[in-house]
Amino acid sequence: MDTEYDYLYKIVLIGDSGVGKSNILLRFTRNEFNKESKSTIGVEFSQKNLKIGEKTIRIQIWDTAGQDRFRAITSTYYRGAIGALLVYDICNHNSFDHIDRWLKELRDHVDPESVIVMLVGNKCDLEEKRAVRPEDALSFSQRNSMAFMETSALESTNIEQAFEKLVSLIYEETI
Ligand code: GDP
Ligand code: MG
Secondary structure, X not given: OOOOOOEEEEEEEEOOOOOOHHHHHXXXXXXXXXXXXXXXXXXXXEEEEEEEOOEEEEEEEEOOOOOOOOOOOOHHHHOOOOEEEEEEEOXXXXXXXXXXXXXXXXXXXXXXXXXXXXXXXXXXOOHHHOOOOHHHHHHHHHHOOOEEEEOEOOOOEOHHHHHHHHHHHHHHHHO
């Protein structure tokens, strides 16, 4: 990886266990997918550089590595985060209902004024099992000042785009 960069952004992945956070990270950083429900990655964070215009931005993306039970995540995880991908599974309405709690937990740990949140509905390849309508997620995201996208880590749909969108929103907010 290039050692030179202009800005470093810490981004955290949050959301219920099983929604696909680790696979979103795996797809984005290594273009891989892991069918096992128990992820074997076990890393604290992965890094990747993105270009915005002339600037190189290094994003450091933190994954919960199995600690994604509500309230089990330590404050170290959140410390210094400037962005968050808040992930639910479009086939699991419970994971969507829990978004509120995750949002509150995030805002308890980081400056709510400065953290940028992107709502992500993952597993959009499983349309036949859909339990959350995109229009409901969109209106929820708008009420809570979040960007919104549906993704599939399995099929690589919108994974790059979700990170690029989040990073450009952070960039616009912080320059
Ligand atoms: P995490 O607990 O949020 O980190 O979720 P994981 O990344 O471990 O994924 C949980 C399960 O969902 C695994 O069996 C994955 O293979 C599966 N999964 C993750 N993303 C997708 C996706 O986009 N589509 C489908 N069909 N399955 C996915
Ligand atoms: Mg995981």
